[in-house]
Amino acid sequence: MNNNITVEPFQIETTCTAGAVVTRLTAATGVTHHDNITCGEQTLMANYVYNSRSYKTVYTLMDADGAVINSYEEEDGILPTLFTSPAGEAFVSVVPYHPDKELEISIPVFNREQTEMPKGNRPFTGKFINVVKDAAVFYDNDQWPSAKPDKMLTIVFKDGVIKKKNNIKIAPPAHNKVYIADNEIHLLKKVDEMWVHRQINEKGEEIKRRELDLGRHYAREIVTCSFEGTSCLLAADENGLLALLLVDTAGAAVSQELFNLGDPVFNTWPAACIGPHTSAIRFNTEFGNGWMVLRDHQLVELFYSKGVQGYKNLLSGEVISIPTDGKLILSGLNKTRENALAVIIYPKSDKSKEQKTLFIINRTITTNGNG
Numbered sequence: 001m002n003n004n005i006t007v008e009p010f011q012i013e014t015t016c017t018a019g020a021v022v023t024r025l026t027a028a029t030g031v032t033h034h035d036n037i038t039c040g041e042q043t044l045m046a047n048y049v050y051n052s053r054s055y056k057t058v059y060t061l062m063d064a065d066g067a068v069i070n071s072y073e074e075e076d077g078i079l080p081t082l083f084t085s086p087a088g089e090a091f092v093s094v095v096p097y098h099p100d101k102e103l104e105i106s107i108p109v110f111n112r113e114q115t116e117m118p119k120g121n122r123p124f125t126g127k128f129i130n131v132v133k134d135a136a137v138f139y140d141n142d143q144w145p146s147a148k149p150d151k152m153l154t155i156v157f158k159d160g161v162i163k164k165k166n167n168i169k170i171a172p173p174a175h176n177k178v179y180i181a182d183n184e185i186h187l188l189k190k191v192d193e194m195w196v197h198r199q200i201n202e203k204g205e206e207i208k209r210r211e212l213d214l215g216r217h218y219a220r221e222i223v224t225c226s227f228e229g230t231s232c233l234l235a236a237d238e239n240g241l242l243a244l245l246l247v248d249t250a251g252a253a254v255s256q257e258l259f260n261l262g263d264p265v266f267n268t269w270p271a272a273c274i275g276p277h278t279s280a281i282r283f284n285t286e287f288g289n290g291w292m293v294l295r296d297h298q299l300v301e302l303f304y305s306k307g308v309q310g311y312k313n314l315l316s317g318e319v320i321s322i323p324t325d326g327k328l329i330l331s332g333l334n335k336t337r338e339n340a341l342a343v344i345i346y347p348k349s350d351k352s353k354e355q356k357t358l359f360i361i362n363r364t365i366t367t368n369g370n371g
Helices: none
Strands: 005-007 010-016 021-027 030-039 042-050 055-062 068-073 078-084 090-095 105-108 127-132 135-140 151-158 161-169 177-181 184-191 194-200 206-212 219-224 231-236 241-247 253-260 265-268 272-275 278-285 289-295 298-304 310-313 319-321 328-335 340-347 357-364
Touching: 010 068, 021 030, 030 055, 030 078, 030 328, 030 340, 030 357, 042 078, 042 340, 042 357, 055 078, 078 127, 078 135, 127 177, 177 219, 184 219, 219 265, 219 278, 231 265, 253 289, 253 298, 272 328, 272 340, 278 328, 289 328, 289 340
Parallel strands: none
Antiparallel strands: 005 068, 010 021, 021 357, 030 042, 042 055, 055 068, 078 090, 090 105, 127 135, 135 151, 151 161, 177 184, 184 194, 194 206, 219 231, 231 241, 241 253, 265 278, 272 278, 278 289, 289 298, 298 310, 310 319, 328 340, 340 357
């Protein structure tokens, strides 16, 4: 296969503050953010960049200081899902252009000279979670109530090359929250009044199971999960009171209040590990969105877009200004360097093709939460 060609689709502006770097990417006609992952200590984004007739998939690599290294135009497809190999190399699953078929291929993002065009498979609609041993693991849990089982895809590597793909149906209960770390796959799901915590292997086989009584609390996200140590879950009540649920090895849970946001939380996204014992979680409410950073079961940062032109740290009062009017959409977050993150934002537009700007915040988290 040919390597992707280098392109320059954006006008780039960078603003530095005491606690963050804000990079503005502006396309001539339009841009929409599609996916992002950690790539070494950098951020790799997959965006659709529009022209007057159509659009192209473009990968943009940005360092932890907000500098754009390069952008590359994908020649072989659309609907990109980025992931990393067990060796940490960047890969992507895309659907090549074809008038009659919609099949997905998985290929390296860079250095394709030694890669032959693979056979296509039915597209997998799940999200990349993490790597386990010699496989990249994806998980699909239907967001709408249904009787469909959860599905897991493992892309198995050998000597840095994709060897095979395994599609696996997960035994009930369905609609699990997923956590992968230290080569372990954990699932969590509420069933009646209890929560079922399972550990499965990369074949989908159950290894361990227990039931947890979290009382009146609802676990929105898994921060950490373990049978051998303390599990940490994020909860939020109907008034926006954020709390951690700390579950010991015997299954006993203790609630630890974090912060009263004052607004009901609508959605949260899976925690991203950004350093030792440190995780970041995105959220939104009726009035805005933001992210929180947890370290050693403590809240060290809580940025929220409500009431400011950008994001305000509700713990310190620090504001990261975003030079645009109107509502901001937070569409991605990933680790860069150790204890550092990138947050991808765009101004809301009624039509995606009219959206021309992406903002990327790069920030390092220190012990006391001041970047």
